[in-house]
Amino acid sequence: MRNPEGIARALRAAESVCICCHVSPDGDTVGSALAMKLVLESLGKRARVFCQDKIPDCDCFLKGAEEIARPEENREKYDLFLAVDVSDPARLGSCLALKDCCAHSAQIDHHGTNPEYTEVNSVDGEAAATCVLIREQMKYLDVPLTRDIAECLYTGISTDTGNFSFDCTDAETFRVMGDLMETGFPLAERSMVLFREKSKEQLKLLGRAIERLRFEENGQIAVMTLTRKDFESCGALSEHADTVVNYGLETVGTRMALLAREAGDGRIKFSLRARAPLTVDDVAAQFGGGGHPRAAGISMEGSLEATVRQVLRAMKETLRKETK
Numbered sequence: 001m002r003n004p005e006g007i008a009r010a011l012r013a014a015e016s017v018c019i020c021c022h023v024s025p026d027g028d029t030v031g032s033a034l035a036m037k038l039v040l041e042s043l044g045k046r047a048r049v050f051c052q053d054k055i056p057d058c059d060c061f062l063k064g065a066e067e068i069a070r071p072e073e074n075r076e077k078y079d080l081f082l083a084v085d086v087s088d089p090a091r092l093g094s095c096l097a098l099k100d101c102c103a104h105s106a107q108i109d110h111h112g113t114n115p116e117y118t119e120v121n122s123v124d125g126e127a128a129a130t131c132v133l134i135r136e137q138m139k140y141l142d143v144p145l146t147r148d149i150a151e152c153l154y155t156g157i158s159t160d161t162g163n164f165s166f167d168c169t170d171a172e173t174f175r176v177m178g179d180l181m182e183t184g185f186p187l188a189e190r191s192m193v194l195f196r197e198k199s200k201e202q203l204k205l206l207g208r209a210i211e212r213l214r215f216e217e218n219g220q221i222a223v224m225t226l227t228r229k230d231f232e233s234c235g236a237l238s239e240h241a242d243t244v245v246n247y248g249l250e251t252v253g254t255r256m257a258l259l260a261r262e263a264g265d266g267r268i269k270f271s272l273r274a275r276a277p278l279t280v281d282d283v284a285a286q287f288g289g290g291g292h293p294r295a296a297g298i299s300m301e302g303s304l305e306a307t308v309r310q311v312l313r314a315m316k317e318t319l320r321k322e323t324k
């Protein structure tokens with residue numbers, strides 16, 4: 001349930017806030033965290049943003065991005081722990097330990113699978129992005145929009161709506177975007193960086209994934225895999241694979257897509273996608289993952305081949321249930 005009043009009370013009562021992003025950060029968690037930092041600083045509070053993993057290059061233009069710290073660097077105590085866009089405690093990674101440095105805890109999130117793991121929770125699985133909820137939160141704190149905050153919120157909203165095209169995109173998305181546009185932030189310039197420009201490493205990696213693309217169940221499920229070797233030989237980072245799965249889903253006739261990549265931590269990271277009315281958050285949940293109905297993820301132990309077999313079996317089951 002959304003609870004902007006509760007979050008506003010917790011934020012007003014705090015002098016210092018430790019803001020945490022999820023592992024493998026995306027534009028929504030980074031945009032939400034940096035926007036909240038600016039909001040809290042404008043209220044005269046101390047705020048610092050933490051993330052276990054590297055921030056994607058395309059989000060590094062945001063104000064304050066260069067000051068995002070690794071949890072291990074922290075030596076301070078805070079009045080409030082605030083997680084943004086973090087669907088479950090495991091997605092905090094090493095940021096979870098920061099909770100012990102804070103007197104109280106709260107979170108703002110938009111994943112329907114969120115188990116509401118803090119003292120004060122504002123969670124709405126229907127919101128298009130956590131950044132939409134941050135905009136609402138600002139109204140409850142009487143903090144006006146600035147161009148810098150607008151850039152942060154635009155980054156999150158455009159990322160999570162697939163540049164305003166996924167079925168989570170709704171009227172509230174555009175109402176918030178209307179507010180953001182009033183600040184005069186350079187949308188065309190930012191959308192070039194976020195959605196059009198690709199690094200050479202990213203393109204090479206995409207080539208690898210497409211070369212290996214295969215289809216199952218009469219072309220209805222697209223399967224792609226990326227090994228450590230692929231990343232190394234392309235000079236690519238994990239973030240460069242973040243939108244690769246969409247090429248599978250966007251093939252004519254495909255209704256579900258899976259990308260499995262060997263992550264740097266020795267685990268296999270899955271990105272699952274579905275076209276309506278099919279869902280993948282339930283598939284992800286079977287393996288300890290989560291996310292949204294049409295876009296979900298899993299982090300699993302095991303070999304690439306064995307884990308793909310397991311997850312694919314569950315996806316096929318979803319397809320069969322639907323046709324029954």
Ligand code: 5GP
Pocket residue numbers: 024087088091242270271272288289290291292295296297298299
């Ligand atoms: P992506 O495939 O883009 O990494 O993630 C798609 C969605 O699933 C995002 O909303 C992300 O937060 C969520 N997600 C990705 N990986 C995991 C995971 O390991 N566990 C959970 N609970 N959610 C995940």
Ligand code: MN
Pocket residue numbers: 028029085110129130160
């Ligand atoms: Mn999000």
